[in-house]
Amino acid sequence: MSDHKIAGERFSELLDLMAELRGENGCPWDREQTHQTLKAFLLEETHELLDALTGNDAAKIAEELGDLLHQIVFHCQIGAENGRFTPSQVISNLAAKIARRHPHVFGGDALPDSEAVTKQWAQIKAHENLAGAANSALGSLPKSMPALARAQAISERAARVGFDWPDIEPVWEKVEEELNELKAACASGDRQRTAEELGDVFFSLVNVARFLGVQAEEVASQTTDKFMERFKYVETQLRQAGKTPDQSTLEEMDRLWDEAKALERRRRLQQ
Numbered sequence: 001m002s003d004h005k006i007a008g009e010r011f012s013e014l015l016d017l018m019a020e021l022r023g024e025n026g027c028p029w030d031r032e033q034t035h036q037t038l039k040a041f042l043l044e045e046t047h048e049l050l051d052a053l054t055g056n057d058a059a060k061i062a063e064e065l066g067d068l069l070h071q072i073v074f075h076c077q078i079g080a081e082n083g084r085f086t087p088s089q090v091i092s093n094l095a096a097k098i099a100r101r102h103p104h105v106f107g108g109d110a111l112p113d114s115e116a117v118t119k120q121w122a123q124i125k126a127h128e129n130l131a132g133a134a135n136s137a138l139g140s141l142p143k144s145m146p147a148l149a150r151a152q153a154i155s156e157r158a159a160r161v162g163f164d165w166p167d168i169e170p171v172w173e174k175v176e177e178e179l180n181e182l183k184a185a186c187a188s189g190d191r192q193r194t195a196e197e198l199g200d201v202f203f204s205l206v207n208v209a210r211f212l213g214v215q216a217e218e219v220a221s222q223t224t225d226k227f228m229e230r231f232k233y234v235e236t237q238l239r240q241a242g243k244t245p246d247q248s249t250l251e252e253m254d255r256l257w258d259e260a261k262a263l264e265r266r267r268r269l270q271q
Contacts, residue, residue, distance in 0.1 A: 014069075015087055018077045035078055042071045043144075054218075100124065122160030137161045149217035151206040159210070168211040175204045226264075233260040 021030040049064035076087040101124050104111040111117050125139060138157050141150050158164065165171050182197040209216035234256040238248055245253060 014073055015076070018073045022077050022081065030074075033074065033078070035075060038071065038074060038078075042068075042075075045071050119160060122157065125157075146217050148202070148206055148220055149215070151203050152210055152216050155203075155207055155210055165207075165211075168208070171204070171207050171211055175201070175208060178204045230257055230260040230264075233257075233263070 018030075021027045023031075045064065045067045049061070049068050052060040052064040073087070076085075076090055079085040079090075080087065099106045101121055103124075104117065104120065111120060122137065125137070137160075138154055141153055143150070145153070165174075178197065178200045182194070182201050185194040185197040188194075206216045209219065234253050235245060237256045237259070238244060238252070
């Protein structure tokens with residue numbers, strides 16, 4: 001038996017298991033859950049999978065994929081109980097969408113490279129959106145997405161339909177322009193205007209990330225992690241000296257911060 005067939009049988013067993021958990025003699029906690037109460041768990045499992053992918057640990061990735069699948073099956077069961085949708089409808093809709101968005105594989109002309117595929121994908125999505133409520137090539141990305149990730153996805157979609165700079169040079173100019181406007185807003189004392197201009201700076205930097213081929217959300221997260229590691233070093237060194245940060249001077253902490261950076265550089269050179 002092929003692995004796909006085995007996976008299909010296991011998925012069917014998983015659906016039965018979830019139905020039993022939600023049944024009359026099932027788990028009291030599982031029976032109480034709704035689409036709304038599960039939102040926090042879905043978000044948590046998604047982030048745990050993202051962390052596993054960053055760590056590139058195959059066993060951990062497989063485990064977290066299973067946890068995320070658990071959430072999907074949970075929602076499918078609730079939808080079936082409420083008479084709103086069934087697992088088979090979810091799967092059928094997904095299969096139809098995959099086929100519809102890959103005409104170059106399923107019946108259409110072949111495309112030469114991934115860039116052509118991306119452009120075709122954007123055109124197909126734009127047609128889908130025009131036929132639906134969104135009525136925009138930008139679609140309707142959820143506002144609950146991390147802000148930088150959502151900004152980058154939106155700017156990528158705009159670029160795919162031709163609304164973009166020709167190269168990165170005018171993007172740098174845009175960053176400078178937005179920084180100058182932020183400085184002017186700060187000088188004016190207008191908090192609302194300052195907040196808006198700060199948002200414009202963030203968005204312009206997201207476009208820099210897009211042109212550089214990196215994910216703004218990911219690099220921002222990595223920078224936060226780096227800051228935390230350096231600060232932990234500062235705290236550790238102060239603790240060994242019998243002090244805490246609030247008992248130390250800024251000069252002391254800056255010196256230890258520079259030590260932490262130097263250690264990072266040495267580690268990188270040794271790798």
